[in-house]
Amino acid sequence: QLQLVESGGGLVQPGGSLRLSCVASGRTLNDYSVGWYRLAPGKDREGVSCISSGGGSTKYDDSVKGRFTTFRDNAQNTVYLQMNSLKPEDTAIYYCAAEPQWESDCLLGYGMDYWGLGTLVTVSS
Helix, strand or coil: CCEEEEECCEEECCCCCEEEEEEEECCCHHHCEEEEEEECCCCCCEEEEEECCCCCCEEECCCCCCCEEEEEEHHHCEEEEEECCCCHHHCEEEEEEEECCCCCCHHHCCCCCEECCCEEEEECC
């Protein structure tokens, strides 16, 4: 069973940066595509980014393109989400999720088999 744990959330001022980590245990993350999703109060879940198992393919929601970058270190069994130029509207609980195949609609999250418990990101002055 693959288990995922997110970390790196916190309080940051607008324009600041954070790096989220998604660490896997139980199985090697090398075999899985990984997505980042967020849930803000009063809003539906939103797909932020996806990365394929080898890291060669990525997808981003339009709202974060040019500001967020996802990358992975398979040797560390970890996927990262680097978030720059943060805005108050980025405030949410961020979750990572994994599935064994790459899907073009991965931002929807419907195919994800394993989910972490989330880490809270608050962007406020």
